[in-house]
Amino acid sequence: MGVRVVVASVIGNALEWYDFTVYAFLATIIGHRFFPHSGPTVALLQTFAVFGVGFVARPLGGLAIGLFGDRKGRKPALLLTIGLMAAGTGLIGALPDYATIGVWAPLLLVVARALQGFSAGGEWGGSASFLVEWAPARRRGLYGSFHPGSIFLGQLIGTAVADLLVVLLGRADMEAWGWRVPFLLGALIGPLGLLARRRIGETPVFIAARTDTAPARRLSAGKLLFAFCFVSVQSVAIYIYLSxxxxFLQHDAGWTAREALTSTVLATIATGCAVVGSGALSDRIGRKPVLLFSCLVFLLLSYPLVWLILHGATHALAVLVQCALGANCGLFIGSMTAALVEMFPTRSRLTGLSTSYNLASMVFGGFAPFIATGLIAATGAAISVTYYVILGAVVSLPAVLAFRETAGQPLD
Incomplete structure (x- = not known):
């Protein structure tokens, strides 16, 4: 059951991040196809703004699907999200561009991203809860880490597919029609996800909670705000340092596309390894020490490490720096998943963690590429990209310091 639960849980999250990675990698081409009358920088800003639209829809999806999952079960919620997610991904691949249907092209692109965001909002909380609720009590950190670990599986596959197509098709064909292929391939994951999830039963924790006749505890605004602040730094760091x-490396550090891609692939691998290691470590020493260390690294070392990349570091050292930043992202989210699930009672878990996590993703993560591009344009200094990461750490640090250890405690 363990392997089947993990596969059924992570396949949707992998699809979500496959799509986000492909979109970010192909942002310049998408800008040309859907915003052809804008200059290169404006088109890129518009493309990343559409990227952020999906994150505006995430809290709505998190709330709606969270309520549905808390009432009807984790399994029905996961079946719903994987279907919606695949539909949104396939729609992007099939959309006519601006040259074909004019202003309707960017409008429909917004609709597709909103559909993806709505489904992703429910997917995160549903699959995280499903994994942690199925996990043995003393291995919830490890099981929970497989959830964000699937992020980097999706990123690696997305990067590999996009890179392979660039090599096979060349720039001209990639810009003409090849950019559609990764999105159409992503849509094919939907039926596989539905099949995997239909074969898994409901979590024992949810079944037990459904038969409990005691009044359910209400979600407080204070608990939601606490969880929102708790996860904010990872929302910024993941989207800046990986997506x-x-x-950034091509536009502001002068790297070639291949150099930037190779470095990001290595950083993604480092992040994925750190995720699983972090989850296992949090089962042994607790969630809080791991989370606190990672948050302090973002706060104190983001500026000097990115400065090294921009000012004189050898290429090899710059790659190592990006890998270190990625690994620190993995250190935080590998312990965060179980901690966030454990914060909320079972009968309101999906609603609480989905709402708080997705609000943080919308506010801090969804527009991170847009904000980073705008900061650099406004200041004329590429290093200003780190200011946003430092802000995220400042928001998260008080919540991490106030967090009461949950490792080894029974789920409510």
Whole structure:
């Protein structure tokens, strides 16, 4: 059951991040196809703004699907999200561009991203809860880490597919029609996800909670705000250091596309390894020490490490720096998943963690590439990209310090 539960849980999250990675990697081409009358920088800003639209829809999806999952079960919620997610991904691949249907093209692109965001909002809380609720009590950190670990599986597959197509098709064909292929391939994951999830039963924790006749505890605004602040730094760091960095390294550090891609692939691998190690470590020493260390690294070392990349570091050292930043992202989210699930009672878990996590993703993560591009344009200094990461750490640090250890405690 363990392997089947993990596969059924992570396949949707992998699809979500496959799509986000492909979109970020192909942002320049998408800008040309859907915003052809804008200059290169404006088109890129518009493309990343559409990227952020999906994150505006995430809290709505998190709330709606969270309520549905808390009432009807984790399994029905996961079946719903994987279907919606695949539909949104396939729609992007099939959309006519601006030259074909004019202004309807960017409008429909917004609709597709909103559909993806709505489904992703429910997917995160549903699959995280499903994994942790199925996990043995003393291995919830490890099981929970497989959830964010699937992020980097999706990123690696997305990067590999996009890179392979560039090599096979060349720039001209990639810009003409090849950019559609990764999105159409992503849509094919939907039926596989539905099949895997239909074969898994409901979590014992949810079944037990459904038969409990005691009044359910209400979600407080204070608990939601606490969880929102708790996860904010990872919302910024992941989207800056992994999703945005391929663009940043090319536009602002002078790297070639291949150099930026290779470095980001290595950083993604480092992040994925750190995720699982972090989850296992948090089962042994607790969630809080791991989370606190990672948050302090973001706060104190983001500026000097990115400065090294921009000012004189050898290429090899710069790659190692990006890998270190990625690994620190993994250190935080590998312990965060179980901690966030454990914060909320079972009968309101999906609603609480989905709402708080997705609000943080919308506010801090969804527009991170847009904000980073805008900061650099406004200041004329590429290093200003780190200011946003430092802000995220400042928001999260008080919550991490106030967090009461949950490792080894029974789920409510």
């Amino acid at each position: 945005y960095f391929p663009t």
